[in-house]
Amino acid sequence: MSALTYDNLKLPNYINTRPFFANLTVSDGIVAAVPAGLSLLLVGDTGCGKTQAASDIYFHLFGGNIADGGQGILIRVNPEIDIYNEIFTQINTGAGRRELTENIKALIYRVEELNRAPPVAQNQSFGLGDGDMDYKGKSISLGREGYHQLVATANLGNGEFGGTFRTDKAMYNRLHVAFDFDYPQYKPTAEDRFEIDKRNADPNVKKASPKDISELIIAAHKEIIQRTADKGIEATAVMHYLSFGLENCWEYEQKDKSWPRKCQGCGHNSNDNALCSLIREPSTRTLQSTALYAAALEHVAKLKDPTVSLDPVELMFKSFEMTGAYQFLLNSGVLKQKYEDDVPAMMHAVVEELKKDFRENEEYILTAMEQAQKGMRIVSFFKKDGQIGDYDSLNNTAKKSLSPIEPFTDKRLIGTGWVTKYLDFELKRGN
Numbered sequence: 081m082s083a084l085t086y087d088n089l090k091l092p093n094y095i096n097t098r099p100f101f102a103n104l105t106v107s108d109g110i111v112a113a114v115p116a117g118l119s120l121l122l123v124g125d126t127g128c129g130k131t132q133a134a135s136d137i138y139f140h141l142f143g144g145n146i147a148d149g150g151q152g153i154l155i156r157v158n159p160e161i162d163i164y165n166e167i168f169t170q171i172n173t174g175a176g177r178r179e180l181t182e183n184i185k186a187l188i189y190r191v192e193e194l195n196r197a198p199p200v201a202q203n204q205s206f207g208l209g210d211g212d213m214d215y216k217g218k219s220i221s222l223g224r225e226g227y228h229q230l231v232a233t234a235n236l237g238n239g240e241f242g243g244t245f246r247t248d249k250a251m252y253n254r255l256h257v258a259f260d261f262d263y264p265q266y267k268p269t270a271e272d273r274f275e276i277d278k279r280n281a282d283p284n285v286k287k288a289s290p291k292d293i294s295e296l297i298i299a300a301h302k303e304i305i306q307r308t309a310d311k312g313i314e315a316t317a318v319m320h321y322l323s324f325g326l327e328n329c330w331e332y333e334q335k336d337k338s339w340p341r342k343c344q345g346c347g348h349n350s351n352d353n354a355l356c357s358l359i360r361e362p363s364t365r366t367l368q369s370t371a372l373y374a375a376a377l378e379h380v381a382k383l384k385d386p387t388v389s390l391d392p393v394e395l396m397f398k399s400f401e402m403t404g405a406y407q408f409l410l411n412s413g414v415l416k417q418k419y420e421d422d423v424p425a426m427m428h429a430v431v432e433e434l435k436k437d438f439r440e441n442e443e444y445i446l447t448a449m450e451q452a453q454k455g456m457r458i459v460s461f462f463k464k465d466g467q468i469g470d471y472d473s474l475n476n477t478a479k480k481s482l483s484p485i486e487p488f489t490d491k492r493l494i495g496t497g498w499v500t501k502y503l504d505f506e507l508k509r510g511n
Contacts, residue, residue, distance in 0.1 A: 084115065084296040086383040091136040093286040094129055095275055096268045101398045102381050103388050106259070106266050107133075109377065109402070113257045114141060115300040116376035118369055119209045119230040121194075121252075121406065124261030129268065130233045134190055135285050137231055142188045143292030151187040151294045157196045163204040168213055180215055187223050187294050191232040194251075195244045202251050205230070209254025226305075227298045230255070236262075249408045256369040258406045263424035300379065307375045313449050314392035315374065319367055320498055321438050321445075322400060326409075327361035328495025335360050340411045348493065355437060356493040358411050359430050362400070366407050374399035393438065401431040437494050443468055444487040445499055452506040459500055461485040 089111045096106040104112070110133055113120040120137075122130035143150030153167060169178040189208045207213040208230045213220050222228045232255060235244055259266050268276070311319070329335050330348050335356075343349050343357035362370070374395045381388050405427040419426040438445075444461055447468060451458050460471040462482040471484045490497035 084293070084300040084383070086380070088293050088296060089114070089141070089380065089383070091133065092140050092288045094133040094136050095272045096129070096133075096266075097272055098265070098267065098269050100266075101377060101395070102390050103385050104377065104381055106268075108380055108384065110259055111137070112376040112380045113373065114229060115297050115304055115379060116257075116372050117227050117229055117301045117305075118256040118373055118376070118403075119232070119254055121255035121258040122231070122233045122261070123236050123258065126235060128261035130259075130261055131192060131285050134192070134231045134233050136288050138188060138190045139290050140288040141291070141297065142294055144290045146183060146186045148290070149292075150290055151292060153183050153186040153189050155189065155191045157191060157193045157201075159197050159201065161197050161201050161204070163208075164213070169215070180220065184213065184220055184222055185224060187227060187298075188229045188231060189222075191230065193244075194232040194234045195236070195247050198245045199248050199251070202245070202247060205232070205251065206254060209251075209256075225298050225302075227301050236260075252406045252408065253363060253365055255406065256366075257373055257402050259402070260405070260424045263422065265424065265428065304372065304375045304379050307379070308371050311371055312392055313446055315371060315396050317442075317445050317449060318393055318396040318400075318438065319371060320502060321494070321496075322370070322434075323361055323367055324498030324501075325361075325494040325496065326356075326359060326434075328490050328492075328497070329356065330491060330493060330495075333490070340413065343411075352414075354493055355430070355433050358414060358426075359409050359434070362404050362407060362409055366403055366409075369403040370396065370400045373403055393435070393442065397431050397435045397438075401427055404431075434494065441487045441496055444485070445496070448488070448499055448503055449506070452503045453510075455507065455510055457503050457507055459486065459488055459503070461487070 091107055091111065094107060096110075098106045100106045100109040110120065110122070114137060122133055124130050138144060138152050138154070139150070142152045144152055146153060155161070155163060155167060165178070167183050168181060170181050171178055191205055191208065194202060194205065207222070211222050211228045213222065234247070261267060327334055329339070331346055332342060339360055340357050343354070344352075346354070346357070348354055349357045377399060378390055378395060381390060405423050410423065410426055410430065415421060415423065415426050448458050458470045458472070461468050461484070462471040462474065463485060464482065471479065471482065474482065488496045488499040
């Protein structure tokens, strides 16, 4: 079996060459979720291209409907939708009972207009995101060889879509990567639109010729999953920074359910724009999605150009920008008042500030983590002529001429005290 190539992943009808990250376009960023096996949420105004992108993935990569020899199931959501009975079971008239259909073997589940059903009906899609459905008290795995994907579209809008309903946090948490085409950063370029306008005038979604490269995708998925087993020091540091650092509260030790109410009037938030007041820590599922999507972006970037070099820190923060935006991590008050509910805009701005804060202590964090792998514990540093070292290893005479730098503390907006705990964990594990 040949390996997956960049040309394999090119979408035939959807065009979006706007720069996304490194050598990748927005189209590349969308498609990277496929070999990652991550659920993909495409949102935006009507006619923005989200359905075209979903259709291209469905037909051009997975061959379309499972009933027609492809690998997919198409679900158009309506208020009366009953996914369990309509899609996954059917009545055996002879036996007088419901039985599972072949649809559980589908590799891709394309859910159009997810929020056209009320939340209780949307919740039926939980299993599509989790990769399993319950049947007679048993968990039935979806897909094949550990691979399945959910691609969902939705109109979030600004009140113009009267037939839509809200989507709750638990459902969003199962939609791992989100692209909002209402945000200028993810819209096709002018050149893309000129190219689209050259085509025959047809307002309908264009159906790609069915092509099934699912075996190549599954193989690439296994490779990407394996790569996340050894994330590297930089990616590991960013993950812990996002997890432990963002749950830190300088004033009350940890953020709780009262966040961000307690931020109002806090002495560390005098201008109501402290970084810790803008975002809270992601869930474990979101962090895992961040690591997996980062690995998939790198995989696709290497397919496109094997010589490309990606900064692991930049990659992880970009991945978090895409996996964390719709996970209810942002301060809803600031989102509404300052950003007018523009989730991607606020997420981008906050992630840039987080990355800047991480970079301030990056050399100390990475050095400490690297030395811990060698059995050394360094928590106090000195800096001289642009170089850092272990302050505690200096003799008394040297210490008099240098000031200790102790960067690992939770007495700051984004905590770094987790580094000390991580060092102890690594040293204990090494013994």
